[in-house]
Amino acid sequence: MKLVVEGLEAAHGRTQALFGVSLELEEGGRCCVLGRNGVGKTSLMNAIMGVLPTRGGRVELDGRDVTRAQPWERVRMGLGYIPQERTGFGHLTVAENLRVVLESRKDGRRSEVDEVLDLFPALKPLLKRPAVFLSGGQRQQLAIGRALLTKPRILMLDEPTEGIQPSVVAEIEEAILALHAREGLGILLAEQYVEMALRMADSYVVLEAGSVVARGATAELSAHDAERLLAI
C-alpha cells in the first residue's frame, strides 16, 4: 500500500505542531521520520492515523483520500499503528491482549496468534501474565503483535526501541525486517537514533520544529552526516 502525506498541518490547541509536512511511502517502502524530542514525530504519526485532527493538507492511501476517515477505518484499510506509549490493556494477560484484537476481526484465525508468537518467542512463556507486569521490551513486542493482528500493509512505529535494552532492540529490528522481506510490509518509523534509521529504512525525512528540513535515501547518508543533520 502506498502512503502519501501532503502539506499536513496540525495543532494541539493553540500550539501548532505540524507545518505543511509532506512525505511518501511507496508500496513496501521503509521510511524513517528522524528528529529530536518535541519536533513533532508523534504528532505526525497521530495525524496520519487520524488520532490528531488536521487543519490542512491531505493523507492518501493507495490514491484514496483518507484525510477525514476515522482511525478505525484507516486500520481496516491497512494502517497498523504502535503508539509511543505501548499501552494495550494492562490488566489483561498477554494472551487476552492478542485475542481482543483477533476477535475484533470477522476473519481472524487462531493460528495468527501462533504466527505472532513465532515472531516473538519471548512472549510464549508470558501468555498468562497481565501486560502491566511485562518489561519494556516485552511490552513492545506485544504491542507490535497486536498491531500485526490487524493485518496491516503499513506498520507505523513511534520510537519502538525507546528505553529497551540492546539485545531486545536487535530482536525487534530483526522481526520487523523479516516481515518486510516476507510480506512486503511497508514501514513508517519515527526515531531519534540515526543508526537505527540507517538499519531499518531506505528513505528518511528530518523534522525540525514541525517542518521537514531534509529528506533523501538512507543509502546516501552516512551516520556522521545524519548526526550533523539532526544537530540543526
Ligand SMILES: Nc1ncnc2c1ncn2[C@@H]1O[C@H](COP(=O)(O)OP(=O)(O)OP(=O)(O)O)[C@@H](O)[C@H]1O
Ligand atoms: N497534547 C498536547 N498539548 C499541547 N502541546 C502538545 C501536546 N502534545 C504535544 N505537544 C507539543 O507539540 C510539539 C510536538 O510534540 P510531539 O510529541 O509530536 O514531538 P515528538 O517529536 O514526538 O517528541 P518525542 O521525541 O519527545 O516523543 C511539542 O512542542 C510538544 O510540546
Ligand SMILES: [Mg+2]
Ligand atoms: Mg514522540
